[in-house]
Structure formats: C-alpha cells, structure tokens
Amino acid sequence: MQTTQMLKGIIDGCILSIIQEGEVYGYELASKLDDYGFESFSEGTIYPILIRLQKDKLIQSTLKKSTAGPKRKYYSLTEKGEGELASFHMRWNQLSNTVNQILHKGE
C-alpha cells in the first residue's frame, strides 16, 4: 500500500479543480500537481486521465503554439465538467469526514 494507490479517482477531481483555475496543458499540469505535493504522477498517469476526461466531455481542448517545443493542448472545463467538479467537492467532503471519523474515533 503506497501513497499513490490511495488516489484512484481523486486525481480526476484535483485535475478538474486545477483546470478550473485557468487553462492548462498536460505538461504544465504534471508540474503543478508535483508542486502541490503529488510527487508520483508521471505523464503516463496524467495524459490518459486527460483523454478520459475529454472523452467524457468534462473538459475541452485547444491547441496553441509553444514558445519552445511542439504545440500545447490547453484544457478548460465544460459545463458538464463544472457540474462534475461540484459533485466531486461534495463527495470529497463526505469521504474525508468519514475517514477522519474512523481514524480519530478513539481520540
């Protein structure tokens, strides 16, 4: 049981939340997640999630020139994505309350 194995599904919500703050592209997202403390997210994790989120119509993308390197694919939230993010907020609150209750029962 490692840190990263706890995150399944939660990353989706975090990614949606970061995208909501402003358009980002995958490569940038990887370093943002790293800054936040998610150290173990390689691009092999992030790109498939972005593709899945777009397939589910939660995010949309536009290509823009990079200052150095190939074109960047910038993502932004769709309306459906905003709804999903709001729903994730509630699920996360409930989850974290439940887990905290279990972990701190005896205190």
Added chain:
Amino acid sequence: MQTTQMLKGIIDGCILSIIQEGEVYGYELASKLDDYGFESFSEGTIYPILIRLQKDKLIQSTLKKSTAGPKRKYYSLTEKGEGELASFHMRWNQLSNTVNQILHKGE
C-alpha cells in the same frame, strides 16, 4: 466517476483502523463500515481485502463460535499492521491536506 471509485486503497487503512479498536469479523465489519457512511461495500469487496491484509501479515485471525450461524473469523492487528496503520495516518493527512489545498485554492 462514482463515490466508491475514489476509495481505492483508503479502505485498507479504514479497515485497519476499525480492527485496531477491537477484534472484528468480516460480516460485522461490513455493517460497521456501512454505519460510518461507506454505503457501497459489499462482502465481495471486504473479504478479499481481509484476505489480502492477512497475506501481507498486517492482521491475524482466530475462529470463534457464533451465537447463531457458522464460526466467525475474528481479526486483530499484528505489529506490522500497527506500523502500517500509523503510516496510513500520515499518508492520509498529507493526502487530505493536498486535496483540500487544491480544492480551496480560490477561496
């Protein structure tokens, strides 16, 4: 993306925590988790996890007679399990801080 899909790996820690409070058997654990708010954990989820935790030597079991029905397999934490639980506490705190930071960035 449903509630239960966020829980991967976290349930392990919650189960360890509940077992630490006192010996429990699988069937009882299912209803305890339900009481705490994890509504969607069937026995098909819980028993395989118990088996895995025991295989990893984090918990140990003893059979005891039931008042009604077949014998119950009571689980308790091993020393290794207590270490893992402590480690889970830290991982959970870090995770929940990180996620809360991301979700409440703009507030």
Added chain:
DNA sequence: GAGTATACCTTGTTTTACAAGATAGCTAAC
C-alpha cells in the same frame, strides 16, 4: 547537425473495487 528541453501519446502490467453467486452453519416453526 547534435544536444537539450519541451510536449504529447501508447503499450502493457498490476492492482483494485465490485457484482454475483456458491457454500455452509445454526435456529425456529411447522
């Protein structure tokens, strides 16, 4: 034109969550 950094994507493996169903013990009622 070689090297380096940027940027994206794919493949294959392992683990997880879970639904569904199999198995079996005990008690009570009939």
Added chain:
DNA sequence: GTTAGCTATCTTGTAAAACAAGGTATACTC
C-alpha cells in the same frame, strides 16, 4: 425432519485505474 431465514465466509469474473517504460515530434542553441 425439513423448510425457511438469518448468519457467516469465500470465489469467480469483470471493469477500471494507476503507473512504468518507452516512443515520437517540435524548437531552440551551440
């Protein structure tokens, strides 16, 4: 004594997720 119902555990099979590893391509600098 057998049926019904609750208790209790376990197995099988499926789908999805996380990830490591590797592949491809663009642009800048020297």
